Amino acid sequence: MSRLFTAADGQPRCAWAGSAPDFLRYHDEEWGYPVGDDIRLFEKVCLESFQSGLSWRTILDKRENFRAAFAGFDFNKMAKFDETDVERLLQDKGIIRHRGKIEAVINNAARAQELVAEAGSLAAFFWSFEPKPEDLPEPQTASTSPESVALSKALKKRGWKFVGPTTAFAFMQAMGLINDHAHGCTCRERAAAARKAFLPPALKAAE
Template sequence: MSEPVRCDWPTASETYLEYHDHEWGRPTIREHLLFEKICLEGFQSGLSWLTILMKRPRFREVFADFDYRAVAEFGSDDIERLLQDAGIIRHRGKIEATINNAQRAIELVETEGSLVNWVWEWAVAEPERTDEGGIPAQTVRSVALAKELKRRGWKFFGPTTAYAFMQSEALTNDHDANCFVYQACQDERQAFLAGRTLRP
């Protein structure tokens, strides 16, 4: 039985293939999972995504399953505990940003009503492409999203990280058109977009 046609970026790692086939480019309806995506994209900065995936189970253990209300309560003792944990990325700035962003997530929900609904206002109708037709590292929309979150006090979430998040959350569908999960992801995305108002 031949392998299905996929995007060209997943390696032969079973973990990577599983992520590509079942997670990347699919909407998240649970807020703690969406917050997890935001945080892990920040931790990934400068590293391979496969490294993050291999460490994700431990990240979930030590960050309260990315329940942002619980993470928002982390203090200096928690930061020192996390800096000693070899099972995650031991980067003080990224750890402190995760706690800060959990606090900012609470504020956003208090003012906007829902983290998921607010994030999905940033979805795009059609993916942006480079002049050569390739997938860009950042886009006009990802720059705007990063700028807005920075205005709200979020940290470690620049335009490139924002675009990687948009791809993973299906705010844009960047699966290759001939990828075997492209249409399924497109259908899920369209169902999630139904009735929503996108930002101009």
């Protein structure tokens, strides 16, 4: 089965990018490009948690609703959410109304604050799990990796929820910790160039 499709501009893309109307822009402009912004990283962890058991198309269609409901995924604001906010979110038809996932991402906001205090930033922590190039599987052939297992374990040890190895791997793909664009995809070299120019933040020195 080919991992490529030819878009309307005549250029090859990862096959999944042609499976829904909004996927092409997401694929071309976001997926696989390195991210060092803590809010964007936290947003993606949350959205991947909500995706568990669902399709990414469902989540992408509702992303702006999620952003409005969760204070733009500012974890410093979300950490202050209480049971009143949980009940408000359970009534919000624009998001996924799953109590366990809602409570998980609110919990994770507080854990994110703790992680920033520990590591200096979420970016520094997450990028410390970037795989070595020689350890990468063939693009789009894996749903987990040793690094995603390690990241999942590290987060769970710190009290994070809904962050299993598959969720962690999808997060790593999307946020550019790995370049999983298919060979031949027009975005693969662009993502590689962006990764080469990206300087991951350093972990906070142990005190």
